[in-house]
Amino acid sequence: MKTRAYLVAGILTIACAALRPLPAGEAGKVAIKATSDYLDFLDNGELVGRYHIGPTVPKPYFWPLNAPGGIPVTRAWPMEKAGPGGSTDHPHQKSAWFCHGDVIPEGIELTEKVRGVKGVDFWSEAKGHGRIVCTSVGTPMAGKGHASVVTKNEWRTAGGKKILDETRVLRLYDLGKARLLVFDIDLLASVAPVTFGDTKEGAMGVRVNDVIRAETVQNKKRVDGSGRIENAEGKVGERDKKGPVCWGQLSAWCDYSGQVGGKEVGITVFDDPKNPYPACWHVRGYGLMAANPFGRDRSFPALKGKSELVRLVHGQHLRLRYGILLHAGNATEGHVAEAYQRFVKLRAAE
Numbered sequence: 001m002k003t004r005a006y007l008v009a010g011i012l013t014i015a016c017a018a019l020r021p022l023p024a025g026e027a028g029k030v031a032i033k034a035t036s037d038y039l040d041f042l043d044n045g046e047l048v049g050r051y052h053i054g055p056t057v058p059k060p061y062f063w064p065l066n067a068p069g070g071i072p073v074t075r076a077w078p079m080e081k082a083g084p085g086g087s088t089d090h091p092h093q094k095s096a097w098f099c100h101g102d103v104i105p106e107g108i109e110l111t112e113k114v115r116g117v118k119g120v121d122f123w124s125e126a127k128g129h130g131r132i133v134c135t136s137v138g139t140p141m142a143g144k145g146h147a148s149v150v151t152k153n154e155w156r157t158a159g160g161k162k163i164l165d166e167t168r169v170l171r172l173y174d175l176g177k178a179r180l181l182v183f184d185i186d187l188l189a190s191v192a193p194v195t196f197g198d199t200k201e202g203a204m205g206v207r208v209n210d211v212i213r214a215e216t217v218q219n220k221k222r223v224d225g226s227g228r229i230e231n232a233e234g235k236v237g238e239r240d241k242k243g244p245v246c247w248g249q250l251s252a253w254c255d256y257s258g259q260v261g262g263k264e265v266g267i268t269v270f271d272d273p274k275n276p277y278p279a280c281w282h283v284r285g286y287g288l289m290a291a292n293p294f295g296r297d298r299s300f301p302a303l304k305g306k307s308e309l310v311r312l313v314h315g316q317h318l319r320l321r322y323g324i325l326l327h328a329g330n331a332t333e334g335h336v337a338e339a340y341q342r343f344v345k346l347r348a349a350e
Contacts, residue, residue, distance in 0.1 A: 030147040030174050032140035039137065039149060041172045041181070046070055048172060048179050048326065049096075053134035053151070058125050060134055060153065060168075063095035065206070067265040067326045068177065073256075074267065075207045075287065086210050092125040093207035093288060096324060098168075098183055099123055099132060100294055101201025103155065105163040106193040112158035120157050123201040128158045132166070145174045148350075165190040171350065178327040178339055184350065185320045189312035196294035196310040200248075200282045204269055204322040205290035212258025212265075214238060215285030222285070227258035229283055230331045232340070238285045246283050248300040253340050254281045255331040256289050263328070268336050270323030270343045277310055277320075291322060321347065 029044040037054035040047060047070070049062040065074045074095040075087070082088050104119030112128040114121035120130035138150035148171040155164035169184040183204065196202075212227035214237065230236050231251040238247045246254060252273065257266030271279040271291045279291035280300040294310050297303045312318055323343045327334030 030145055030172050031142050032147045032149050032170075032172065034137055034140060034149070039140075039170075041147070041170075043172070043174050043179055049181060051170065053137065055133075058092070058129065059097055059099050059122060059132035060151070061094040061097040062181070062324075065096055065181075065267065065324070065326060067260075067267070068179065068328055069263065071260050071263055071265050073209050073212070073260065073265055073326060075210055082210075085216075087213075087287065089286070090207070090288070092123060093205065096206045098185060098204050098322070100196055100203045101199045102197030103130070103163065104195040104197055105157075105191065106195070108157070108161060108163060108192055110157055110159075117199075118197055119195070120155075120163060121201075122155065123199075130158060130163075131156050147172050163191055164188065164194060169350075173346065175325075175339060175342065178325055178334060180339065180343060180346075181324040181326075182343070182346070182350070183320075183322045183324075185322070187312070187318045187320070189314055189316050191314075193314050194312045198294070198296040198298045198307070198309060200292060200295050200299040202282070202292045202294050203290065204271075204279070204292075204320075205282070205288065206256075206267055206269060206324065208256045208267060208287045208289065209258075209260055210287065211260055212256060213285065213287045214256075225258075225285070227256060227287075228330055229285070229289070230255045230257070231281065232337070238283060244301055246281055248280055248282075249302045250278055250280055253336065254283050254289055254291070255334075255336050256283075256287075257330040257334070264330060264333065266325075266327050266330055266334050266336070268323075268325040268327065268331070268334075268339070270325065270340055272321035272323075272347065273344060274347070275320050276318070293320065 033040045039051040049065045099122035101123030122130045136152040140149045153166040165188040167186040171182040173180040213225040214227040216225045255268040277293035282290040
């Protein structure tokens, strides 16, 4: 009955948000429009991203995500049929999302699990995976050049038991020649102590448009693609002959760029410097880019010798903040470094 009450309250809240006019000060170009199944993030009437929260999704996700001009920078499969030469791997990598692949609740019996995962797997969609369920959506708020909305999620086992509560505030900023989405995440160990396991499968992830992958497969062989991976230190590529370059390293941000329909565009994930656990980058040439604050030395070479896991005691909060920048050009042409500084400074006003 409690779960049903949450869902009913969530649907009513969403419906009211969709019908109620935005507060005074909406004069800016940015807006968020809500329905029972998704939220549309708009800039001057153009769709920046659609945030899916319906009852059938394994976890909330953004798709599509568009660079200025309506250019899609993330993969459309499996939401749409893959085109010629399109990839059909990793069906759980749906455009853009936040989760973790091994969340271990203490004192809660797990009757269904994913093989090789000690706790609950929110990353994959294999049999026994957990679900992140959106239970309510607040009234979207808007001002000139920005908009925000507060959402509530429950992280549940495959059997439906809640192990975490989450408040996720989503913000959209018009930065002129780029758009910035901000994820302000507050995880609460409301049920029991929770440990985040050492796995590379996490956490703030995107799967880029196939045409800007840094590598593709031809005749069962990996070959260079047209896309470019670059981090805040100016390192380029997933790895080279000597080993990892951007993959598994610490960095303030990581960018993926390339040509879509003849236009150079890119997508960047920002890691807030005040996050209590800095992210290592699970970034792959096949198109995945994810900031992971929970993996340790078993997962990432940059954390050699650091094995202490992130653990929340019962009642403890963990706040994390990430950004997704949608821009024209590559990291240099798109002024990603400057946009990162704006992302950092915006925190004070949020």
